[in-house]
Amino acid sequence: MGNKYYIRAANDERMVRDLLESEGNLAYRVAGSHSEADVVLNPKRRIQLKACKEKDFNKYLKEKVEGVELWLHITDKQVWVIID
Secondary structure, three states: OOOHHHHHHHHHHHHHHHHHHHOOOOEEEOOOOOOOOOEEEOOOEEEEEEEEOHHHHHHHHOOOOOOOEEEEEEOOOOEEEEEO
8 A cells, every 4th residue: 555645646646537537538547657747638638746735836836847737736725726
């Protein structure tokens, strides 16, 4: 069993994948990849997921990779912010 951070991240990845698939997309979770994308859609839409507290929001904006959507899960507010 993974640690609590891995479990939370994996659950977020599955939730986003399921959300995108419910909208008619073909989405894949790239499990344990350590790459720039955690969820990939066909064709070639890549999403990086990060979980952070609201006070750390700006820190994660600096990690944005060109051509990859950044979805931030603000855990203390339980909201998602999508930056493309």
